[in-house]
Amino acid sequence: MSAGGGGLGMSGHRQRSGTVKRRRWGGLRQQWKLLGVFEIDQQHEFYSLTCMMKEGLAAAIQNNINNSATNELSDDDYRLEVTQIHKDFTMETFAGPVFASLRSSSGMTEQEYQQSLCSESCYLQFISNSKSKADFFLTNDKRFFLKTQNKREIQFLLTNLKIYMEHLRKFPHSLLVKFLGVHRIKIPHRSKKYFIVMQSVFYPGDRISARYDIKGCEVSRWTEPAPEGSQIIVVLKDLNFEGQSVILDQQRHWLVRQVEIDTHFLQRLNVLDYSLLLGYQPLHQDERHQSISFATLIIRTKRSVNPGGSRVHAGTAAVPGAVLEEDSSLNGSETGCSYLAPSQAAVASCGGGSISQTGPEPSVPSGDATELPDFRAQNRRLLPNLKNPLHVIDGPEQRYFIGIIDIFTVYSFRKRLEHLWKSLRHPGRSFSTVSPQTYCLRLCHWVQDHSK
Numbered sequence: 001m002s003a004g005g006g007g008l009g010m011s012g013h014r015q016r017s018g019t020v021k022r023r024r025w026g027g028l029r030q031q032w033k034l035l036g037v038f039e040i041d042q043q044h045e046f047y048s049l050t051c052m053m054k055e056g057l058a059a060a061i062q063n064n065i066n067n068s069a070t071n072e073l074s075d076d077d078y079r080l081e082v083t084q085i086h087k088d089f090t091m092e093t094f095a096g097p098v099f100a101s102l103r104s105s106s107g108m109t110e111q112e113y114q115q116s117l118c119s120e121s122c123y124l125q126f127i128s129n130s131k132s133k134a135d136f137f138l139t140n141d142k143r144f145f146l147k148t149q150n151k152r153e154i155q156f157l158l159t160n161l162k163i164y165m166e167h168l169r170k171f172p173h174s175l176l177v178k179f180l181g182v183h184r185i186k187i188p189h190r191s192k193k194y195f196i197v198m199q200s201v202f203y204p205g206d207r208i209s210a211r212y213d214i215k216g217c218e219v220s221r222w223t224e225p226a227p228e229g230s231q232i233i234v235v236l237k238d239l240n241f242e243g244q245s246v247i248l249d250q251q252r253h254w255l256v257r258q259v260e261i262d263t264h265f266l267q268r269l270n271v272l273d274y275s276l277l278l279g280y281q282p283l284h285q286d287e288r289h290q291s292i293s294f295a296t297l298i299i300r301t302k303r304s305v306n307p308g309g310s311r312v313h314a315g316t317a318a319v320p321g322a323v324l325e326e327d328s329s330l331n332g333s334e335t336g337c338s339y340l341a342p343s344q345a346a347v348a349s350c351g352g353g354s355i356s357q358t359g360p361e362p363s364v365p366s367g368d369a370t371e372l373p374d375f376r377a378q379n380r381r382l383l384p385n386l387k388n389p390l391h392v393i394d395g396p397e398q399r400y401f402i403g404i405i406d407i408f409t410v411y412s413f414r415k416r417l418e419h420l421w422k423s424l425r426h427p428g429r430s431f432s433t434v435s436p437q438t439y440c441l442r443l444c445h446w447v448q449d450h451s452k
Contacts, residue, residue: 037124037138037233050123050137052185053146053195056091058118059084060183063093064100065110073098078162094158094182098165105168106178106199106390113180116143117197142205143387144180145198153408154182154194160269167265173380173390175262175276177201177405201391201403207281208401211235214276216439216446219422219431238446246278246451248395254381255393255402259447261379262404263440272439273409273432276447279401283394411436 040050063082077097084091103113121140137146149157157164157179168174181197202208213235215221221238248255259276266274375381383389391403409415419433430442 037126040123040125040137044125046125046135046137047122049185049193052086052089052091052187053137053183054118054123055086056084056089056183056185057181057197058114059086060091060093060096060181061110061114061117064096065114068100068110073101073165078158088187090186092184092186094154094184095161096181098161099179099181102165102168102178103180105172106180113144116141138200143200143203145200146195147198148193148195149408151192151194154184154196156408156410157182157196163269167262171258171261171378173258173378173383175258175391175402175404176265176407177403178390198405199388199391201277201388201405202279202401203388203391204386205279205401208279209281211279212237212241212277214238214241214278214443214446215273215432216276216443217430217432217434219426219429241278241450244450246280246395246400246447247398248393248400248451251381251393251395252451254379255451256444256447257379259404260444263443266404266407267436267440269407270411270436271407271409272411272415272434272436274407274439275405276443277401277403277405280398281401283397283399287394287399288396 038044040046060082063084078095080095080097082093082096084093100110103110116139119140123146124138124140124142126136126138126145135148138144139146164176164179168176168178178199179196180199183195183197185193185195187193202211211233215238218239223234223237223240225236225240226232226234246252246255266272381393384392384394386392388401391401393400393402415433419435422431422433432439434442
């Protein structure tokens with residue numbers, strides 16, 4: 001009798017435990033829905049597809065780990081297509097060594113890339129207000145975006161991949177979105193699915209208080225904000241930003257110049273309709289007005305001028321300007337380290353003990369000047385000690401997340417007709433479909449007018 005009672009007790013405990021777990025996961029799912037992302041669980045329409053993505057990516061990344069090389073990229077690497085056969089699908093990886101090189105120069109190891117993309121945790125579906133028919137997925141840690149693309153967009157990226165890589169080598173602190181992989185899944189009796197992997201501009205985004213998608217125009221550039229106090233993630237647009245400014249002080253010149261460099265590159269590619277993503281969060285008190293020791297400045301400056309252009313071993317992380325874990329003894333209180341203007345970052349004073357962001361320009365120590373190439377030539381800056389340094393820039397009060405995305409829209413004959421039609425429909429107003437030259441100049445002017 002007692003044994004029977006104990007059995008019932010254990011059964012009841014298991015039932016209660018299962019109920020608690022269901023409530024916990026139900027609460028998390030509800031929280032994700034409030035934030036504009038949905039967990040792709042077994043009941044989700046994309047569960048099967050995302051499981052295949054994870055399985056295919058795990059094998060593709062492992063193949064790169066097993067076959068890592070240190071030589072310079074060749075033309076064959078850009079044309080390489082590797083097909084791996086799985087139980088229910090096949091997956092093709094395009095230009096794998098090229099994207100592995102870019103991942104390494106962006107400061108991530110193959111192992112952490114694999115861990116983030118292929119963990120047991122479910123992907124998240126991001127609900128976008130984009131007009132495109134693409135599907136957006138996020139890794140569970142929200143570090144990487146996966147986005148479905150059509151064949152034309154993939155061909156455009158692969159055709160211009162070498163030019164894109166050359167731009168990033170020439171300007172390693174570019175704001176252009178970092179494409180980290182291009183793949184195609186073939187499922188029997190279903191259409192092929194192309195997708196790309198990108199680094200999220202808004203990472204880590206736990207404290208980001210506002211997000212904007214900026215195109216520099218006014219037609220259809222307003223989004224209804226979330227209700228006050230709501231946790232829903234809404235990406236706002238140009239008209240929502242009116243009356244505000246990006247306040248960077250000494251870093252403003254760097255931002256204006258880099259936007260000019262990147263948008264003129266996109267103009268040469270004959271593209272338009274790209275967006276400047278902008279998010280911000282308040283700096284903690286201990287992240288403001290920091291000083292940088294001479295020793296740390298020299299280490300970080302040397303890293304900022306390391307181009308990271310050649311292929312690197314899969315186990316290394318060499319993003320220009322990043323401070324790696326082994327230098328934590330030199331970091332002191334610089335976890336959210338402020339920047340130095342390029343003219344200041346390339347120089348340091350031996351007599352000062354520390355160098356503040358607002359202090360006078362110190363002199364160049366003999367012996368180090370010849371080792372530090374000119375920051376200005378490639379519009380470089382001293383990057384912060386953060387996980388996403390290429391897209392993060394600190395002002396006096398706010399930390400800004402900035403990147404340029406959606407660079408696949410070519411100014412085709414169809415777009416020219418669309419421009420004509422919108423000119424008739426919206427006389428005297430600015431809209432997105434304009435020539436690449438006009439689009440480039442307009443976005444540059446927006447940044448100039450909305451930054452201080």
